[in-house]
Structure formats: C-alpha cells, structure tokens
Amino acid sequence: xxxxxxxxxxxxxxxxxxxxxxxxxxxxxxxxxxxxxxxxxxxxxxxxxxxxxxxxxxxxxxxxxxxxxxxxxxxxxxxxxxxxxxxxxxxxxxxxxxxxxxxxxxxx
Amino acid sequence: xxxxxxxxxxxxxxxxxxxxxxxxxxxxxxxxxxxxxxxxxxxxxxxxxxxxxxxxxxxxxxxxxxxxxxxxxxxxxxxxxxxxxxxxxxxxxxxxxxxxxxxxxxxxxxxxxxxxxxxxxxxxxxxxxxxxxx
Numbered sequence: 001x002x003x004x005x006x007x008x009x010x011x012x013x014x015x016x017x018x019x020x021x022x023x024x025x026x027x028x029x030x031x032x033x034x035x036x037x038x039x040x041x042x043x044x045x046x047x048x049x050x051x052x053x054x055x056x057x058x059x060x061x062x063x064x065x066x067x068x069x070x071x072x073x074x075x076x077x078x079x080x081x082x083x084x085x086x087x088x089x090x091x092x093x094x095x096x097x098x099x100x101x102x103x104x105x106x107x108x
Numbered sequence: 109x110x111x112x113x114x115x116x117x118x119x120x121x122x123x124x125x126x127x128x129x130x131x132x133x134x135x136x137x138x139x140x141x142x143x144x145x146x147x148x149x150x151x152x153x154x155x156x157x158x159x160x161x162x163x164x165x166x167x168x169x170x171x172x173x174x175x176x177x178x179x180x181x182x183x184x185x186x187x188x189x190x191x192x193x194x195x196x197x198x199x200x201x202x203x204x205x206x207x208x209x210x211x212x213x214x215x216x217x218x219x220x221x222x223x224x225x226x227x228x229x230x231x232x233x234x235x236x237x238x239x240x241x242x
Binding site: 047051052 | 188
C-alpha cells in the first residue's frame with residue numbers, strides 16, 4: 001500500500017515539475033526574446049542587477065512573467081518583453097529556464 | 109561737527125567689523141569647500157557594502173522560514189514555489205527587495221518584510237545569499 005502511494009506521489013511530483021510548458025519551444029523563444037539580457041539558458045545576466053533564470057522554479061517564473069505582462073510588476077523593460085508573450089510562450093520559457101543548471105539553490 | 113565725527117568713526121568701525129566678519133566667513137567657507145570633496149568620497153560609495161556575517165547573525169531569520177525550505181510554496185494570495193534566492197546575483201536581490209519596498213512588486217509578505225529593511229540590511233542579505241554570475 002505504501003509503495004503504491006509512493007509511486008503515485010512520484011508521478012504527481014513529476015507531473016508538477018513538467019507541468020505544461022514545452023522546453024524546446026521555450027528555448028526558441030528565449031533565443032529571440034531573452035538572450036540579450038539573460039543569455040539563452042538564463043545563466044548570463046548582462047548586468048549585475050538582472051537575475052539568473054536558469055534553475056529557478058517553473059511556477060515562480062510563470063508567475064513573474066505573468067505579473068510583468070499584466071502590470072502587477074512594473075519593471076518597464078520586462079513589461080515590454082512580457083507583453084509580447086502568450087500564456088503558452090510564458091509556460092514554454094519557464095519550462096526551458098527551470099530545467100537549466102545554475103548556482104541557484106533553495107537552502108543555505 | 110563732533111556729532112558728525114562721531115558717526116563717521118562709528119561707521120568706519122562698523123564697516124571694518126563687517127569686513128572682518130565677512131573675511132572670516134569666507135575663510136570658513138573655503139575650509140568647508142576644501143573638506144567637502146573628501147567628505148563626498150567617504151559618503152559616496154553609493155553602493156552600500158554588504159556584510160554577509162551581519163546578515164547571517166542577525167537578519168536571515170526572516171528569510172529562512174520560506175526561502176530556506178526546499179520546495180516551499182507561498183500560501184497567499186496564490187500558491188507557487190517561492191523563488192530560489194541562494195546563488196542569485198547580489199545586485200538583483202537588492203533590486204528585487206527595493207521593488208517590494210517601493211510597491212513595484214506586490215507580494216504582500218515580501219512587501220511587509222522589505223518595508224522593514226534598510227539599504228544596509230538589503231546589501232547584507234544580498235551578500236549572504238548572492239553569488240555574482242561570471
């Protein structure tokens with residue numbers, strides 16, 4: 001019984017991690033839109049005050065981009081870029097960036 | 109006639125006194141001007157230098173309850189993973205905290221926390237959590 005539960009839990013977690021975005025589409029979008037400031041894999045911020053995106057949580061990235069798009073976050077640069085992204089684009093980009101390796105980590 | 113003389117003398121004395129006072133003021137101003145550049149240099153490192161140890165000893169308690177738990181999710185107003193901040197760019201961490209403080213970013217918990225932080229606190233926390241990207 002416990003084993004079955006664990007399997008279900010793992011499936012659930014795996015599903016949550018992969019969610020909806022498609023990483024390969026996200027990569028293409030990143031090459032067009034994000035690369036200049038964040039680098040293709042989200043690991044090369046062009047200035048110190050820009051974030052590393054690589055390895056960030058999928059759902060946080062979706063949330064941040066959505067907030068920029070709808071104006072809940074008011075950064076003028078990001079607003080302009082997020083405005084041209086569809087919901088699908090945002091999920092694809094989040095899938096791509098969240099899968100890249102980086103120094104970002106949860107605990108310290 | 110003596111009255112005229114008296115007022116002339118008084119006038120001259122006053123004028124001399126005023127001149128002396130003016131000269132003194134000028135000197136003081138010059139001194140201040142000479143000091144100013146040094147003062148500006150000392151105060152100008154517009155960037156507050158962060159002290160990771162100060163953050164560790166006194167300031168991260170308010171962060172670890174969410175950002176120190178792997179996989180932790182926000183509970184309000186929506187549910188999603190809190191961002192990973194360890195290993196992030198220090199200057200970005202400061203920028204994000206300032207955006208919460210000013211209201212550019214709206215997350216209620218983070219607005220409350222950032223509002224309580226000074227520039228020095230932010231720099232300290234950024235020094236503690238951040239790693240500049242190469």
